[in-house]
Structures are given as structure tokens and as C-alpha cells.
Amino acid sequence: MTKIQLGAQSTDNKILELNRRDHTIEDTRRAVRLLRLAGFKLHLHWMPNLYGATPESDVRDYENLWNDVALRPDELKIYPCMLLEGTKLYELWQEGKYRPYTDEELIETLAQAKRSTPPYCRINRVIRDIPAQYITASSTQSHLRVVVQQEMKKRGWKCECIRCREVRNEKVETGELEIRDFQYETDATTEHFLQYVTPNGKLAGFLRLSLPHDDVPREEILEELHGCAMVRELHIYGPALELGANDSGKAQHSGLGRKLAEHALEIARNANFKRLAVISAIGTREYYRKLGFEWDGLYMVKSIQ
Numbered sequence: 001m002t003k004i005q006l007g008a009q010s011t012d013n014k015i016l017e018l019n020r021r022d023h024t025i026e027d028t029r030r031a032v033r034l035l036r037l038a039g040f041k042l043h044l045h046w047m048p049n050l051y052g053a054t055p056e057s058d059v060r061d062y063e064n065l066w067n068d069v070a071l072r073p074d075e076l077k078i079y080p081c082m083l084l085e086g087t088k089l090y091e092l093w094q095e096g097k098y099r100p101y102t103d104e105e106l107i108e109t110l111a112q113a114k115r116s117t118p119p120y121c122r123i124n125r126v127i128r129d130i131p132a133q134y135i136t137a138s139s140t141q142s143h144l145r146v147v148v149q150q151e152m153k154k155r156g157w158k159c160e161c162i163r164c165r166e167v168r169n170e171k172v173e174t175g176e177l178e179i180r181d182f183q184y185e186t187d188a189t190t191e192h193f194l195q196y197v198t199p200n201g202k203l204a205g206f207l208r209l210s211l212p213h214d215d216v217p218r219e220e221i222l223e224e225l226h227g228c229a230m231v232r233e234l235h236i237y238g239p240a241l242e243l244g245a246n247d248s249g250k251a252q253h254s255g256l257g258r259k260l261a262e263h264a265l266e267i268a269r270n271a272n273f274k275r276l277a278v279i280s281a282i283g284t285r286e287y288y289r290k291l292g293f294e295w296d297g298l299y300m301v302k303s304i305q
Contacts, residue, residue, distance in 0.1 A: 122162035229268035
């Protein structure tokens with residue numbers, strides 16, 4: 001396991017209480033902090049149109065995901081609230097105390113919100129797949145992401161999230177790629193989002209490097225990670241090839257991963273870290289061994305000379 005999904009749903013404690021979430025934004029912040037320090041990829045769920053929210057407050061709430069240094073997730077699923085019969089929300093709707101957004105309101109809210117998405121986050125979903133016959137009121141557009149993207153394009157807006165920038169199966173000339181370092185702070189780390197970008201702004205690959213702050217209490221960091229900088233994710237886009245095969249022009253298998261890892265090692269060295277750790281799934285351990293990492297209990301680790 002290298003990724004954790006958390007149902008944050010909102011950054012507003014009043015909204016969380018009204019919707020009986022039984023947790024606070026402080027709980028979410030604490031969980032995100034500890035998971036980030038342990039090297040996990042952070043995947044939050046966010047839900048617009050909850051009871052008590054408005055389109056305007058939802059746009060502000062979405063922006064809080066990035067303005068709050070204790071959040072800033074790596075990935076996000078947007079799950080607009082859906083009204084189902086037999087729920088407490090259904091009773092509130094019958095009493096006239098809750099109103100689902102119209103399709104137009106929801107599209108406007110998401111289009112406005114997605115503009116603030118930073119380049120280090122990937123929006124994986126924009127709607128939950130629930131059969132339309134179970135939905136009393138709320139949007140049933142299964143292609144909501146496409147509709148929102150079309151609305152943004154019409155207005156000259158862009159979403160800079162990872163999913164909107166992936167090269168997918170496009171041909172990539174590695175000599176034309178530019179490496180960029182998008183640096184940002186969290187409440188516990190300095191983050192380096194290293195990315196290879198094509199001349200037209202498409203994303204060919206990226207690496208997430210976390211540098212824990214000096215003032216992080218020792219007990220918040222796992223013993224295996226004391227003194228370590230952390231690679232939380234390394235991803236190169238393009239179709240996978242059979243071992244030994246060659247496919248020039250594809251981002252994968254062009255050495256980009258090795259170059260990103262070397263760049264991360266240099267950043268960690270300059271920040272005076274003695275070791276670089278990586279959270280690795282079983283299937284990628286051999287790859288990291290070839291990059292000089294060794295299995296050390298829970299993580300792959302490489303000494304920084």
C-alpha cells in the first residue's frame with residue numbers, strides 16, 4: 001500500500017457537523033500530516049452541495065484545499081452530493097431545508113473551482129457512479145467531467161491538474177522536454193514536484209519529493225525514516241513495454257524516471273539529508289534496486305554520498 005484515500009468532504013467544520021460527518025477538519029489535517037511524513041500519496045475526497053453549502057461557499061471550500069498548508073492533497077476525487085431516498089438528507093429535502101444544485105449550478109461551481117487546482121494534484125473523478133434510478137434529485141450526468149471541461153474551454157479557462165496535462169499516448173521527443181520544479185510548503189514538509197513537460201505543456205512524468213521540516217517532532221516520524229528525504233511517487237506516462245522491447249518516442253522506458261530520481265537525490269543532498277527513501281510497491285522494488293536503493297524494513301533507501 002502506497003496511497004491512502006481520506007473522505008475529507010469539506011474543510012468547513014460547520015458543514016461537517018450539519019452533515020453528521022463525525023470528524024473535524026482538524027482530524028483531517030492531523031491524518032494528512034502523519035501520512036505525508038510516512039511517505040504515502042494523499043488522496044482526498046471532496047463533496048460539493050452538502051447540506052448547508054452554497055455554490056459560492058463550495059468554490060471557497062475547494063480553494064481551501066490548496067490554501068491550507070495542512071492539506072494540499074496529491075490526488076482528489078470530486079463527489080457531488082447525491083440525493084437518495086431513505087436518507088436523512090432526503091427528509092431535509094422533503095421539508096424544504098435542502099436543495100440539490102441544478103446541472104447548470106453544479107457545472108458552474110466545478111468550472112470555477114477547478115481553475116484553482118495546482119499542477120501537483122491529479123483529479124481522478126468528478127462524479128460518483130450511482131445508477132440514475134436510485135437518484136431522487138441531483139445531477140445524473142456520467143460525463144460531467146467532459147461537460148465541465150467544455151465549459152472551461154469556452155471561457156478560456158484551464159485546469160492545470162495532472163490528469164488534464166498527461167501526454168497519454170502522444171509521441172514524446174525527450175530532447176525537447178523541460179524539467180520543472182514546482183516547490184510548495186506544507187505544515188510538515190517542503191515539497192518538490194519535479195515534472196518533465198513538453199513544449200506544449202503536456203506532462204511526461206513526475207516525481208514527488210518530501211523534505212521534512214527540522215522542527216517536526218521526532219515521534220511523528222517513523223524510526224525507519226529519521227534523517228530521510230522521501231520520494232512519495234515516481235510516475236512516467238505512456239504504455240508499458242515488454243522487457244527488452246523498444247519504442248522510441250514514448251515517455252516510458254526513456255530514462256526519465258532515473259533522471260528524476262537523480263535530480264531528487266541532488267535536491268536532498270543540498271538540503272543536508274543523509275538518506276533518500278522511497279515508498280515502493282512490490283512490483284517496483286526491482287526498478288529501485290537498479291537505481292541504487294536497498295530494502296530496509298518498510299522502505300527502499302539509498303545513502304546520499
